[in-house]
Amino acid sequence: MTSQSSIFVTLSSTAVRSGTILLLPTLGEIFAERAGILNLGIEGMMIIGALFGFIAGFVTKNPYIGFVVGMIAGGLSALIHAFVSITLRGNQIVSGLALTIFGLGITNFFGQPWINRKFTIPVKDYAIPGLSKIPYVGQIFFHQDLFVYFSYVLMIAMWFMLFKTKLGVHLRAVGENARASDAMGVNVNRNRYFWTFFGGLLAGGGGAYLTLVYAPFWLDGITAGRGWIALALVIFAMWNPLYAFIGAYLFGGIDALQFQLQASGTTIPSSLLNMQPYLLTLIVVVAATIVLRKRHIGTPRELGEPYDREER
Amino acid sequence: MKKFLLAILVLAFVFTPVFGGVGHAADKMKVAFIYVGPHNDGGWTQAHDNGRIYLEKHVPGVITSYSENVPEGAPAEKVIRDYANQGYKVIFATSFGFMDPMYNVAKDYPNVIFEHCAGYKTRKNMGTYFGRMYQPDYLAGIIAGFMTKSNYIGFVAPFSIPEVVREIDAFTIGVQEVNKKAKVHVIWTNSWFDPVKEANAANTFLANGADIIASGTDSPAPLQAAEKKGKYSIGYDSDMAKFAPKSVLTSRIWHWGIFYARAVKEVKAGTWKSTEYWGGMKDGIISLAPYGPMVPEKVKAYVKKRKDQILAGTFDPFDGPIYDQKGKLRVKKGQQLSDKDKLSLQWFVQGVVGSIPKSGS
Structure with missing residues (x-):
């Protein structure tokens, strides 16, 4: 039971689960930002998804319904941000921050009767035939629950859509040069609305996965800042869905790794270990810009800039 | 402009701590509690709120109020000061970070009794309290x-x-x-x-x-x-x-009610003195x-x-x-x-x- 390799496998498969809480919001924000909308409200959308997903799961006794409701709740809350930043052409930073504060406030209010309740329906793990037999990899990645598999499929589908389809070209064009895409006949506002909504769906899903599977109960402020980490992971992934999992699992795994070091009695200060993922993000950004001599690491050119057709 | 109004509205909504159950009876002694989290958080603050309910039940002639989700630091000072202004006789602050705000307010209200949980600063009218959880x-x-x-x-x-x-x-x-x-x-x-x-x-x-x-x-x-x-x-x-x-x-x-009832009784009897209370299992403030x-x-x-x-x-x-x-x-x-x-x-x-x-x- 406690041989080194089985500890490694157990901790890694836990890292994948706790990484999934981050992976979903990161993927969503990548698409929203690709469309030119910076949404600092991930934390707020996550916690809204976490509460309403939890309530729905609790009432229907079905984690899958809970997850879908959590996604929808997150998506609807993102529409507030879309309205302010697209229709009103407001400041996206202010609006996103307000959305985070709003999310924390509204869940504090509506969450009161649900505090201390726990969600007791266990979510089953499924072994993928064939793949799950691969040593280590199979144990870690292919003995998971349906939500984790959903995130795998989603990640690949999103990468394909973004870089291989016309829909993806439109999405990227809107974030790179809204005026030019408008001239080409792409509906800028409709695209931006949709992808902001989509980002909210996934942020809500990440929150719901937290309260339905990973820490299945409701307490105020349960996301504890994970939305901000997702925001950093977007940069870490250089706006590419396929790289998002590296950062997400790294953040999930770093806890496991640094806790493992602590539990075995290391003398490295835990605060130093806690710093690792943030340090890595910085290194990736610096390396990508300086070492690769690439000025454009995927940052959408018009990220955060409102688009006004009338303006010249 | 609209967006700023929106943001300010949202901020105001979120940061206004909820005032619960303010009493009316003038002849009753008014006691206030300052909480760092929601009163029913299932943990730390809930334990204090159970203590507040215990106090109301066990000491006659007392009426209590609480403010929850009060941020530590400067915002707490206003909340504590408001209670002191409204004629509250005893104020309990239940988090370490309320120490300096309470210490500042206590100076201006010598006739109000202040009690701070887990801290180390005291005045003539401000004591501290904690429990020997190590037992x-x-x-x-x-x-x-x-x-x-x-x-x-x-x-x-x-x-x-x-x-x-x-x-x-x-x-x-x-x-x-x-x-x-x-x-x-x-x-x-x-x-x-x-x-x-x-x-x-x-x-x-x-x-x-x-x-x-x-x-x-x-x-x-x-x-x-x-x-x-x-x-x-x-x-x-x-x-x-x-x-x-x-x-x-x-x-x-934690069973904070034991301490709350004791302290309020002392205030009523006029025997309260500023102390650094560190109760053990024999006082009943903690248990398994x-x-x-x-x-x-x-x-x-x-x-x-x-x-x-x-x-x-x-x-x-x-x-x-x-x-x-x-x-x-x-x-x-x-x-x-x-x-x-x-x-x-x-x-x-x-x-x-x-x-x-x-x-x-």
């Missing part, structure tokens, strides 16, 4: 020492402040008293409340073969992680058995929650023997001899760690695996 910690350690089979016990710890180090040490002294082979492993999450980190820490222990998880943080996540793997756990703050009924052996819990059904009678009997000695004042968990992690004798046989040393404790006893990071302050 129940020690008893919980005995239970863990008896119940572990793998001799690997995990302790999920928040910050490396003396209060928490004291808890881990007392717990380990209990473990080692009945089981020399068992070790207590420590993980610092560097947070009071982060369910994901707490679950990760517990899962790390479980992967390494832990069969008991003790929690010093505020969420029930570690206990649920233990239950999922069919292992035992020990809760904190309030009785956490409802979160993981098959797993929780017991919880170390009812045991889970898996705890055998033999273990209960042993714990009861030790508990009776603590209640009688003939035994203290920090009675010597106590060796530190490296085997150095810190407290000689026949001696006892002084309260001053307990309050500034920054070393682990024998049987703890882990290290204490240097705290920033």
Whole structure:
């Protein structure tokens, strides 16, 4: 039971689960930002998804319904941000921050009767035939629950859509040069609305996965800042869905790794270990810009800039 | 402009603390509580709110109010000052971070009695209060020492402040008293409340073969992680058995009501004096929650023997001899760690695996 390799496998498969809480919001924000909308409200959308997903799961006794409701709740809350930043052409930073504060406030209010309740329906793990037999990899990645598999499929589908389809070209064009895409006949506002909504769906899903599977109960402020980490992971992934999992699992795994070091009695200060993922993000950004001599690491050119057709 | 109005509205909505149950009767003594979290958080603040309800029930002629989700620091000062202005006679602030705000307000209202939890600043009209949680910690350690089979016990710890180090040490002294082979492993999450980190820490222990998880943080996540793997756990703050009924052996819990009733009675009688109250099990301010059904009678009997000695004042968990992690004798046989040393404790006893990071302050 406690041989080194089985500890490694157990901790890694836990890292994948706790990484999934981050992976979903990161993927969503990548698409929203690709469309030119910076949404600092991930934390707020996550916690809204976490509460309403939890309530729905609790009432229907079905984690899958809970997850879908959590996604929808997150998506609807993102529409507030879309309205302010697209229709009103407001400041996206202010609006996103307000959305985070709003999310924390509204869940504090509506969450009161649900505090201390726990969600007791266990979510089953499924072994993928064939793949799950691969040593280590199979144990870690292919003995998971349906939500984790959903995130795998989603990640690949999103990468394909973004870089291989016309829909993806439109999405990227809107974030790179809204005026030019408008001239080409792409509906800028409709695209931006949709992808902001989509980002909210996934942020809500990440929150719901937290309260339905990973820490299945409701307490105020349960996301504890994970939305901000997702925001950093977007940069870490250089706006590419396929790289998002590296950062997400790294953040999930770093806890496991640094806790493992602590539990075995290391003398490295835990605060130093806690710093690792943030340090890595910085290194990736610096390396990508300086070492690769690439000025454009995927940052959408018009990220955060409102688009006004009338303006010249 | 619209967006700023929107933002300000939202901010105002969120940051206005909720004032609950303000009383009307003029002849009743008004008592206020300042909470750092929601009153029903299932942990720290809930324990204080239970104390408030206890006070109303047990001391006649008292009416209470509370403000919840009050941010620590400057915003708290306004909330405390408002209560003092409204004629509240006694104000309890239930978090360490309310110390300076309360200290400032207390200076301006010499006729109001202020009580601050877990701090160290006092005035003529401001006292402090806390509990010797290390006593129940020690008893919980005995239970863990008896119940572990793998001799690997995990302790999920928040910050490396003396209060928490004291808890881990007392717990380990209990473990080692009945089981020399068992070790207590420590993980610092560097947070009071982060369910994901707490679950990760517990899962790390479980992967390494832990069969008991003790929690010093505020969420029930570690206990649920233990239950999922069919292992035992020990809760904190309030009785956490409802979160993981098959797993929780017991919880170390607060009964603040005992102190609140005592202090308010003294104020009414005019005998209140500013003190630094540090109550123990014999005062009833702390205890163990009812045991889970898996705890055998033999273990209960042993714990009861030790508990009776603590209640009688003939035994203290920090009675010597106590060796530190490296085997150095810190407290000689026949001696006892002084309260001053307990309050500034920054070393682990024998049987703890882990290290204490240097705290920033």
